[in-house]
Amino acid sequence: MTDWEERYRKGDMPWEKGEAAPPLAELIERCGTQYFGEGPVLVPGCGLGHDVRALASHGLAVTGLDLAELAIEKAKAIQPTGAESYEVGNFFDPVWQDGRKFSAIWEHTCFCAIDPKDRATYARSAAEVLIPGGYLTGVFFLTPHDPGEEEAGPPFGAAPGEIESYFSEHFSLVDSWVPKRAYPGREGKEWIAIFRRK
Numbered sequence: 001m002t003d004w005e006e007r008y009r010k011g012d013m014p015w016e017k018g019e020a021a022p023p024l025a026e027l028i029e030r031c032g033t034q035y036f037g038e039g040p041v042l043v044p045g046c047g048l049g050h051d052v053r054a055l056a057s058h059g060l061a062v063t064g065l066d067l068a069e070l071a072i073e074k075a076k077a078i079q080p081t082g083a084e085s086y087e088v089g090n091f092f093d094p095v096w097q098d099g100r101k102f103s104a105i106w107e108h109t110c111f112c113a114i115d116p117k118d119r120a121t122y123a124r125s126a127a128e129v130l131i132p133g134g135y136l137t138g139v140f141f142l143t144p145h146d147p148g149e150e151e152a153g154p155p156f157g158a159a160p161g162e163i164e165s166y167f168s169e170h171f172s173l174v175d176s177w178v179p180k181r182a183y184p185g186r187e188g189k190e191w192i193a194i195f196r197r198k
């Protein structure tokens with residue numbers, strides 16, 4: 001199991017690019033903020049919060065959540081852009097979830113970071129904290145490994161159909177595409193998917 005706190009402490013964080021996810025900018029350019037609702041928006045596994053601040057700059061109230069205290073400490077030290085806030089917590093923790101309701105979740109490199117055996121828990125947690133009709137909008141890491149071969153990770157990839165299968169009980173897929181914009185090295189390896197809470 002990954003010790004995320006330790007990885008931030010050692011500076012071992014190859015996912016940290018110093019800027020928001022390019023597919024998030026592409027999504028907003030194409031669709032505006034319609035798939036984030038009125039807010040608040042949750043960003044689970046937000047790391048240093050670049051996506052949180054990008055969304056907040058569009059006038060949305062955004063909560064960045066992360067297990068790692070050091071990530072949240074670093075996120076809070078960066079100049080805010082709007083109505084963002086940060087919390088240390090576990091997305092899967094029913095105590096954390098209790099009473100929370102969000103109009104949308106922005107997923108980016110949290111789903112691929114967790115152990116694949118926790119994916120159903122991720123989907124249940126997302127369903128639990130979203131309002132009916134709320135959106136789980138995300139950019140998912142795809143799988144370039146052979147099926148049957150044990151995959152080393154994180155990140156753990158998945159094929160679009162497999163990702164959809166985790167969410168289909170509580171969500172309908174509204175739209176999806178492979179983004180044109182990506183961090184260098186991730187071109188063609190990501191999938192934007194917009195799921196709506198049933």
Ligand SMILES: C[S@@+](CC[C@H](N)C(=O)[O-])C[C@H]1O[C@@H](n2cnc3c(N)ncnc32)[C@H](O)[C@@H]1O
Binds near residue numbers: 017
């Ligand atoms: C690969 S990093 C990505 C961070 C950020 N999304 C980015 O792209 O810069 C995965 C993050 O998810 C956090 N994380 C993993 N499992 C989590 C959970 N169950 N609840 C909240 N955060 C979690 C880790 O602490 C880590 O910061």
